[in-house]
Amino acid sequence: MLELSILGFLAEEPLHGYELKERIKALTGHVRPVSDGALYPAITRLVGAGLLDQRTEPGASAAPRRILALTGKGREELLERLRRPKQTEITDHVRFNTVLAFLRHLPDRHEQAAVLRRRLDFLETPASFFYESGKPVRAEETDDLFRQGMLRVARATGEAERAWLREAIALLEQPV
Incomplete structure (x- = not known):
């Protein structure tokens, strides 16, 4: 569900990691908190699979920020996951709400x-x-x-x- 949330939020707009984490926390954090130890490895896997693109831009203070964006391949993966959710994504209320949050992207x-x-x-x-x-x-x-x-x-x-x-x-x- 973490990967679906990442793909779903990045389908809406490019985000840096902290913004992405805050949006995921708002969606499911009260029930299933997201840690940096889960989020950043998931991002790395998705970048490695060609589903996300990342670029660095200057930060608001001094540190540069990594901006993440969905690739065309990432959009196709999101649509496929929305078309054919796993059975647990249908039967588990929290997982289904994650699917529901992004179902509008399915045209x-x-x-x-x-x-x-x-x-x-x-x-x-x-x-x-x-x-x-x-x-x-x-x-x-x-x-x-x-x-x-x-x-x-x-x-x-x-x-x-x-x-x-x-x-x-x-x-x-x-x-x-």
């Missing part, structure tokens, strides 16, 4: 809708945090106040997300 509305449909299909499969005899436990079926809270919040969040996904898919599938 084909039907491809965008297909990604949203995969998430909707996943969310429509009955699931729970807790199971009894292989059956999902609903909030009304437990006496545990805290588990009830977890299950009720998850249900409300899921209902809201499914409603939005249905609206967005219908909009994307309308003739232009």
Whole structure:
């Protein structure tokens, strides 16, 4: 997801490493913090693969800054990752939000809708945090106040997300 975030933010504009890190932190940092020890090796891999270009320019004070930009090959890689997200990028809420943050870069509305449909299909499969005899436990079926809270919040969040996904898919599938 770190690489997708890097490619996605650089599709919007060239950035230096610190700006890029701050944008990634704003997107997922409260849940999955990004460290320099993860970010800069990822940037180096992407530069080595020809997905990013880097140039040095004078810094605001004295130190030069490394500016990163997406290459044509990097844009194609971003689009491919958005067209065909891994299953964990559909099922994991934080990972899906990262895909969602950059899905607008995918130019084909039907491809965008297909990604949203995969998430909707996943969310429509009955699931729970807790199971009894292989059956999902609903909030009304437990006496545990805290588990009830977890299950009720998850249900409300899921209902809201499914409603939005249905609206967005219908909009994307309308003739232009």
